[in-house]
Amino acid sequence: MQLKKVDKRVYRSRLNVVIVACVGCLAILSLSISQVLIQIFPSGEGTHFHWNLLGVVVAAGILGLTLMRLKTHSLMVEVAYVWDLKQALNLIYRKNRKLLLAAKQGNKEAMLALQFSYEGSRQLWTLDDNTITMDSLNQAQLQLDEWVELYGVQLDITQYQSEILKKF
Structure with a gap:
């Protein structure tokens, strides 16, 4: 996955439409089916609890199936990108401890995965107005920058591939 520039205003408006549509459809469908x-x-x-639950x-x-089919629709591009970004960041987060240890020892691929994670998180948190934890992200970025300088590594996040994580 590659990071892309996303217009925050467009993303937020389309996300709100998707959320409202999902809530409405879920309510109407579940009531109709149970009735x-x-x-x-x-x-x-x-x-009739069991019928309502079903x-x-x-x-x-x-x-869920409808959202998967509509994921490629032109009006869902920004929302689908953020969903995919969250999944990619989650994969990195699961390996975070091992990645940090390897990066501390000079592993370039671990540093690349962390750099992708930090830049992706920064983008995601900005889009979602979640800037409260940005200080901790900046601290982690400073630590990574120290390792990059110490080991003389050049990081280009366009080279990041999720297959890197299989090594950790």
């Missing part, structure tokens, strides 16, 4: 199930399989007890589960499945 149909209750009509088909009535219960004399008066409780309606929510089926609606969530339908919504």
Whole structure:
């Protein structure tokens, strides 16, 4: 995955549309499905919890499949990019301890993964207005910069590939 420039205003407006649409569709679908199930399989007890639960589960499945199919739509480009970025950062985060140890010992690929993580996190946190933790990110970046200088490494995040993480 490569980092791309994203217009924050466009991303936020499209994300809000996706969220509202998902909430509305989930509510309408789950209620509709559970009502149909209750009509088909009535219960004399008066409780229909299992049908309501099944309606929510089926609606969530339908919504998930629909989002996967719409992911490539032109109006979903920014939202899909951020979803993919979050997944890529999560993969790096799972290996963070090993990456830090390897980077401290001069491993260029570990440093590259960390640099991608830091720049991706900075972009993500700016898009989501989550600047509270930016200080800790800046501290981690300073540490990485020290290792880069110490070992004389050149980092180009356009060279980052997620396959690097399999080594750690």
